Amino acid sequence: MRNLISLCLFLMLGTALFAQDRVKWNFSYNPGTQEVQMKATISDGWHLYSQHISNTIGPVPTSFTFTENANIKFEGEVKEPKAIHEYDENFEAALDFFKNEVVFTRKISKPKSGEVIKGYVTFMVCNEVMCLPPVDIDFTITIP
Numbered sequence: 001m002r003n004l005i006s007l008c009l010f011l012m013l014g015t016a017l018f019a020q021d022r023v024k025w026n027f028s029y030n031p032g033t034q035e036v037q038m039k040a041t042i043s044d045g046w047h048l049y050s051q052h053i054s055n056t057i058g059p060v061p062t063s064f065t066f067t068e069n070a071n072i073k074f075e076g077e078v079k080e081p082k083a084i085h086e087y088d089e090n091f092e093a094a095l096d097f098f099k100n101e102v103v104f105t106r107k108i109s110k111p112k113s114g115e116v117i118k119g120y121v122t123f124m125v126c127n128e129v130m131c132l133p134p135v136d137i138d139f140t141i142t143i144p
Contacts, residue, residue: 022042022125023048026039026041027139029111029117029144034108034110035105035107036105036106038121039104040104042125044100046099046125046126047097047098049061049096049098049125050098051078062124064078065122069118071115072111073108074107074108074109075109081098084096084097097126108143112143113143113144117142121139123137
């Protein structure tokens with residue numbers, strides 16, 4: 001019984017690590033636009049879902065959670081470019097998602113040098129035949 005539980009835990013961890021392999025994240029701050037940028041590079045054949053999924057039976061939408069910091073003032077919500085709107089065989093519905101690469105942004109009002117922004121992104125990826133479970137990736141961005 002203990003071996004069966006260990007095997008199940010190993011498979012769940014392996015699947016989560018596999019999902020993290022399909023999307024590489026880069027988190028940065030752009031002083032020119034005063035925006036935090038969250039760039040996802042998506043492996044060929046896979047797609048990452050939009051933040052704006054209206055399908056109640058569908059995938060987990062991409063979401064960003066920022067840790068409270070009294071010295072950081074965000075202006076508005078996280079923005080994303082126009083998503084691909086196509087029929088998704090996995091959920092049998094037309095959904096919004098991204099392929100190859102996408103940059104999400106969030107504006108900051110007058111950030112101070114040296115301030116640190118922390119948080120995590122929750123996301124899910126699918127290909128034409130399967131989906132991987134959602135995972136959380138922590139991030140830390142230092143204002144230059």
